Amino acid sequence: MIERILKEADLILEEIRKEKIEVDIDEILSKEKISYKELLALLLDDRDENLIKLGEWSKKITERYFGKVITLFTPLYLSNYCLSGCKYCGFSADNKIDRIKLSREEIIEEIKEIKKHNIDSILLLTGCDRINTPFEYILEAVEISKDYFSEVIVEVYPMEIEEYKILVKNGLTGVTQYQETYNEKLYEELHPYGPKKNFWYRLHTQERAIKGGVWEVTLGVLLGLNDPVEDVFKMILHAEYLQRKFSNIEVNISFPRLRTEGISFKERFHITDKKFLRFIFVSRVYLKNVGITISTRESPTLRDMLIGYGITKMSAGSRTTVGGYSREKTSSKQFKVEDSRGIEEIIEVIRKKGYRPEFTNWVRGGIV
C-alpha cells in the first residue's frame, strides 16, 4: 500500500537528516537496484561532478527506453471555475477574476486551432468544480476531442472508478493529477477548503483511473511549496509503486516550479536550475522507464538543453488562459508561461537536436 511506503519514506527522511551520507556515485550507478537511502542521498547531494555523471547516465537510459523521440502535447483550458481555495493558484476560488467556461462550439473552435499544427495529444483542464463543470461537461469534452486526437488526457477533479470507466469508453486515454505536495500537514494548510482538500482521495486518483481503464497516468508535485527533496522523493516512490502494481501502464511524472500569476503567494523554497536538473536525472536513473514531462513554465534555454537528457514529453504552444487559442477575449492565466514559442519553432528545435518530434502516441480511434 502506498500509505505504508510514504510512512517508510518519512522514517528515512528523519534518519538521513541526522547523519549526512556520502555519495559514491559510481557505485550507486552501477547497481541493478538503487535503495531508498541511496535515492535520497542522490537527491540531497550537491556536487557538480556527480550531477554531470547523473546527466550522462540519464541520457543513456532515456535513449534505451524512449529512443530519439520527444512526444508533444498541447493543454486546452476548458474552464477556470473552481470551488477550491488553493493558496498558490491563480484560479483559486478566493481570486476575484472573470470566470469563463467554453461552450461545445468554443471547444471545437479551440481544437481546430490546435489541430493546425499536427498536434495529436490533448490535455483537457478544468478547475475543481463539479457544479460549473459537472461530469457530463467533462464527458462531452472528451467525446468531442476523441474525434480529433489519438490521445485524450484529462486534468480535472478526482473521480470515481465508475466515472473513469465511462470516460474511457468514450475516448479517454489518460489521467493527470498533481498531488502538489506529499506533505500531508502542509497540504491541509495550502488547501483550506473545497474538493481538493482531501489528501488521500487525491493521492489514490491514479489507481482509480487505472482501474477505470486508462493506459497512462501522470503524477506530479509543484516545486516551491515544500522541501523539494521530500516531495520529489515521495513522488518517485509513488511512481514506482504504480509501476510495480500496474506493470503495463505508462506512468509519467512532472515537477513544475511554482510561477504564480495574479496572486501574492510567494514560493517557500527556491529551486535552482541545478536542483531542478538533479531531480530530473535522479528520477530517470531510479525509475528507468518513467515518462518525464516538462512544461512551458520553464525557460526555452532550459527546455532545449534537456532534450535528450531525461525528459520525454513537452507541452507546446501552451496558453494557460481559457479560450487562449481562438478567443479574442480570454480569461486571466493560471500560471506564467516562460516558453511562449509557437509549436513550429519547438518542433524545429527538437529536430536540430537530432530528435524526432512525435505527435502520435496511441492507436487512432482508440481500442476500447
Next chain:
Amino acid sequence: MSLYIGGKEIKNRLFVGTGKLPDYSIIERLYNEIQIEVFAVAVRRINPEAGKGVSILDFLPRNATIMVNTSGARNHKEAVKIALIGRELTDSDWVKIEISGELKYLLPDNEETIKASEILVKEGFKVFPYISPDLIVAKKLEDIGVSAVMPLGSPIGSNKGIDCEILLKAIINEISIPVIIDAGIGKPSHAAKAMEIGADAVLINTAIATSKDPFHMAKAFDLAVKAGRIAYEIGLPKEKEYAEASSPLENLIRSME
C-alpha cells in the same frame, strides 16, 4: 540463402524497428542502400490524418514489408483490435504481437500472446509473436500456425545480447518455423552471435536508432548478420576448453586406406 517467411522471400535477415529513430527519412536510405526489406512499425504511432512529412506511412518505401506491431496492448483483446486497425492502415498482414506484461524489462505476457495468436491466425494474419524464450510456448504457437516466433535475446535494458542462449537454442533446435531474435541486442557482435546459433533473422531497434550515426550502424549490423549467417550455414567448430592434439591412433586410422 534467402529466408522464406510469412509468404514472402526475404533476402535481408536484418529487420529494423522504426519507433526510436531520430528521423524517419533515414528509412528510405536503409531500404535503398542497405536493402533492408522488413520494417517494424507500431500501430500506435500511425496517424493516417497527419500532414505530409509527418506520418510514418509517408516514409515507408512502397515495396518494403511492413510488420505492424501491437505495442501498448495489455491483453489479447487489445492486441487483436490494434492488429485489425494496423492492417487497415498499412494494408500489410504481417503483425508482430507485442503484449506488455511489464514495461521495465519489457517482458511480454506469453499467455495473452498465445490467445491473440490463435485469433489473428484465424483472421488470416501472418503472425509474429514476441515472447519470452520458452520452448513450450514456442511449440504451442507453432501448432497454432504463426509465421515465426520472436523470442527476446535478453531483457531490454540489460544490453547483454544473447544472454538467454541456452533457451534460445532449445527453441531454434526444436521447432520448424523461423526464429527471429528480438530485443536485447546491443551491438553487431550480438547480432552475429544470434545468427551463428541459428536464428533465422534478427530485429533491431534501439541499437541502431540511438546510435550517433544510425545509417552506418545499420550497415554494421547488416554485415554482422550476414557474417553470422554464412558461418552458421557452413557449420562452426565446437569450442573446446583446451587444445587437443591429434592422437597417434587418430593419425594411424586416418592414414589407412
